[in-house]
Amino acid sequence: MTFETERLILRPWCDADAEALYHYACDPQVGPIAGWPPHTSAENSLEIIRTVLSKPETYAIVLKTTNEPIGSIGLMRNGDGIYPIGETELELGFWVGVPHWGHGYAPEASHRLIQYAFEQLNVTCIWCGYYDGNLKSKRAQEKIGFTYHHTLENVEVPLVNDIRTAHMNILTRKDWEEKQ
Ligand SMILES: CC(C)(COP(=O)(O)OP(=O)(O)OC[C@H]1O[C@@H](n2cnc3c(N)ncnc32)[C@H](O)[C@@H]1OP(=O)(O)O)[C@@H](O)C(=O)NCCC(=O)NCCS
Numbered sequence: 001m002t003f004e005t006e007r008l009i010l011r012p013w014c015d016a017d018a019e020a021l022y023h024y025a026c027d028p029q030v031g032p033i034a035g036w037p038p039h040t041s042a043e044n045s046l047e048i049i050r051t052v053l054s055k056p057e058t059y060a061i062v063l064k065t066t067n068e069p070i071g072s073i074g075l076m077r078n079g080d081g082i083y084p085i086g087e088t089e090l091e092l093g094f095w096v097g098v099p100h101w102g103h104g105y106a107p108e109a110s111h112r113l114i115q116y117a118f119e120q121l122n123v124t125c126i127w128c129g130y131y132d133g134n135l136k137s138k139r140a141q142e143k144i145g146f147t148y149h150h151t152l153e154n155v156e157v158p159l160v161n162d163i164r165t166a167h168m169n170i171l172t173r174k175d176w177e178e179k180q
Contacts, residue, residue: 003059003112010059010073010109017060018046020069021053024097033134034095035082035157035164055080061096061109071096073109075117075126082129082166083152090117091127094140101136110144118176125172131157132165145179146171 003010013021022045025031028038039045053060058074073094078084081091092113094106117123128146130137146169155166 001057001059001116003116005108005112007064008105008109008112009062009064010112011062013049013053013058013060013069013072015046015049017069018042018049021045021049024070025095027098029098030095032160033131034093034137035131035162036159057090057113059109059113061094061105063100063105070100071105071109073106073113075113075121081127082155083127083168085127086124088122088124089127090121090123091129093128104143106140107143110140114144114171114176118173123173125170127168127170129166129168131155132167138167141169144171145175147175 019042022039022042025039025045025048031038039048053072055074058072060069061071061073062069071094073092075090075092077090078087081093083091085091092110094110096106114126117126128141128144130141149168149170152166152168155164157164
């Protein structure tokens with residue numbers, strides 16, 4: 001599946017993206033705050049493309065102007081996200097490379113995937129979480145339309161060997177329909 005927005009293409013990751021992925025995902029400002037370690041080499045990025053970013057409903061965020069992948073976005077089923085969720089629910093996750101922060105790309109990509117989730121995947125609600133202190137993600141989630149639901153203490157973040165507090169936001173089908 002591929003999606004198009006005003007400025008972006010959302011399309012599956014492929015092996016040829018490894019260098020571009022490494023370029024952005026090696027930055028320690030990106031992964032650790034979201035719960036994963038910086039990539040260590042283009043080979044490491046290739047392995048991540050094959051093992052993690054190949055999961056269903058996971059897309060490279062590609063800038064139309066350059067055709068370059070600058071981030072990633074995905075809709076996760078129960079078991080793949082921060083938090084156990086129901087069978088008719090999904091969790092949204094995203095990141096954008098540092099040089100591209102502040103242009104609203106994460107919200108733009110999210111709006112399109114959320115539309116897809118409600119219109120075609122028949123979900124009842126979408127969750128989106130952030131770890132305590134990640135104010136950029138908190139703000140991006142507010143802009144997308146998520147509202148605060150609850151806080152989880154002592155969440156294990158195994159990829160970075162940490163225990164954190166996670167704040168969970170929700171967007172229900174009803175809330176989304178009212179905003180259309
Ligand atoms: C969270 C993230 C995806 C937002 O992506 P984005 O495309 O920059 O989103 P926006 O442009 O809407 O910016 C969201 C907020 O980030 C903050 N922000 C934007 N650019 C920034 C910059 N260069 N430096 C610091 N903060 C910045 C602003 O508060 C902004 O809100 P505003 O538009 O009201 O000013 C991005 O910051 C990121 O990848 N962070 C690291 C990984 C991460 O936290 N992922 C989410 C896991 S829960």
